[in-house]
Amino acid sequence: MTATVFVDYYELLEVHPRASEAEIKAAYRACMVRDHADQNPDDIEAKERMILLTRAKQTLLDEPRRMIFDRERARWHAAAQIGMAPPRWTGGQAPTSDFTNPNEREHRVEVDLRDVSIGRLLVGVGVAAFVTGLGLAAKAVADRANRKRRRPR
Secondary structure (H helix, E strand, O other): OOOOOEOOHHHHHOOOOOOOHHHHHHHHHHHHHHHOOOOOOOOOOHHHHHHHHHHHHHHHHOHHHHHHHHHHHHHHHHHHHOOOOOOEOOOOOOOOOOOOOOOOOOOOOOOOHHHOOHHHHHHHHHHHHHHHHHHHHHHHHHHHHHHHHHOOO
16 A cells, blocks of 8 residues: 655745745755765665655746646645645655656545544535635636736737
């Protein structure tokens, strides 16, 4: 059985979610200098951190991947508020599932519904619907702004 683990790339790189490309690159370089396996020969997990740092940089610098990651991050935070989120990565082997595939639209989390109260389940469904609705509304506003920008005057 494989477990899904959430890795917050912003937290890993120690940058704000609205960080610019230059800030992300600078944070990546600083973290790689600090966490590089050659700098930490006694640390078994240094190689795994390097893998995750590279994934984080690749994801956050690619706009479509970053949008997918931001959407999944919002869902994770919403699920964490009601206690239904997968655990966060806290060290050790780098998780194999990540947000680098733009075609991967969803992450599946197996939940035994017998362990969840009906109230929490309803709240979780409502939060998920709300977060999805916010994403769709933001996309509609962005599309409308793009259409207005393209319209010749």
